[in-house]
Amino acid sequence: MSEDAGQAPVVALLGASGYVGGALLPELVPRASQVLAVSRSGVPATERVTDRRLDLATPGTIGTVVAEASVIVHAAAYGTLGSTWRDAEDPASDRVNVDLVRELVDAASRRREPPLLLFLSSAQAAAGPVSRYAEQKIEAERLVQQAGEERVLRPLILRLPTVYGVARPTGQTGRGIVAAMAHRALEGGELTLWNDGTVRRDLLHVHDTARAVTAAFDHGAAVAGQVWQLSAGRTESLLDVFTTVARAVAVATGRPPVPVTSVAPPDHAAENDSRSDDVGDGRFSEATGWIPQVAFGDGVREVAETLHEKAASH
Numbered sequence: 001m002s003e004d005a006g007q008a009p010v011v012a013l014l015g016a017s018g019y020v021g022g023a024l025l026p027e028l029v030p031r032a033s034q035v036l037a038v039s040r041s042g043v044p045a046t047e048r049v050t051d052r053r054l055d056l057a058t059p060g061t062i063g064t065v066v067a068e069a070s071v072i073v074h075a076a077a078y079g080t081l082g083s084t085w086r087d088a089e090d091p092a093s094d095r096v097n098v099d100l101v102r103e104l105v106d107a108a109s110r111r112r113e114p115p116l117l118l119f120l121s122s123a124q125a126a127a128g129p130v131s132r133y134a135e136q137k138i139e140a141e142r143l144v145q146q147a148g149e150e151r152v153l154r155p156l157i158l159r160l161p162t163v164y165g166v167a168r169p170t171g172q173t174g175r176g177i178v179a180a181m182a183h184r185a186l187e188g189g190e191l192t193l194w195n196d197g198t199v200r201r202d203l204l205h206v207h208d209t210a211r212a213v214t215a216a217f218d219h220g221a222a223v224a225g226q227v228w229q230l231s232a233g234r235t236e237s238l239l240d241v242f243t244t245v246a247r248a249v250a251v252a253t254g255r256p257p258v259p260v261t262s263v264a265p266p267d268h269a270a271e272n273d274s275r276s277d278d279v280g281d282g283r284f285s286e287a288t289g290w291i292p293q294v295a296f297g298d299g300v301r302e303v304a305e306t307l308h309e310k311a312a313s314h
Contacts, residue, residue, distance in 0.1 A: 007033060009033065009069070009070040011073060012068070012071070013028060016038055017043050018077070020209055020210065023210040025049070026169065027211065029046075032048065036068060039054070041053075057096055059095075063103070071220075072115050072118070074119045074120060101144060105143055105152055116153070117155050117156065118216055123161045123229060123277065126278075141157055145227075155224065156216055158212065159229045161203065162202065164205060164300075165178070165294065165299040171306060173303050178299075182248070182303050186249055190258050193238055193242060194265040199237070199273070199274060199275070201276075201277050203232055203296060204231065222288075228283065231279050233292055234279065246260055248300045248303070248304035
């Protein structure tokens, strides 16, 4: 996608040093005249990457970035600030997951031309408010869609399933189920399923996720104004996930696989823990030609190898 007169746009990437943002940044650079890489910890600046160190958890930080960019990619989430979706009960999560969107919309309303907003949401928003995190994403989507109806911005919402894998070039492995179980297996701990492990998860590799965002970027006019569900195109049972992780860690370490066991769910288990994911409807692939490429086993193997190498270097 390009600006009028063929000039590439200025793109603001919120959460540029985060898990998904770090994988997405190299994909955006060839498509932009300049990428405003917004993060708290910073990223290496280059000729076409401007390092904007901003704490998005602080009110009033986003206005200048929105004023400069004609395309905004919102990849920031409370999880990238050192937490996970389970910690969305923390009041600070509202600040990043909801209030930041409200400020972004307000800043966009002051522009003469509405910017394109690629908003990375969650598949949990489609399942209803089963957690505080899902409630936050639903509210954020509502704000984005309302702003689109009012022509304040041109919204494009991508609902992500569980994202896993090693993000290059940052080497981050995320904080999801695959990385968590790989950490545990590397420590020699058994991998414990709740119930029989038949719950299924749609697991999308982080680089397939980044390519999906750039596919949306490239087809902006055709896909803007809609909500799109991303999907790996298949689901994996948690039993298969845990077994695959155990075997991958065994190969990486040269040790026998840790056992995979089963127990009853604890009292603190969330409703979503016992609900299988739905596979996406494939509309996004039909509209953009995007197809996930990373096989699940390959992605898990790279996570195991990366975490093992990091542990061995310390």
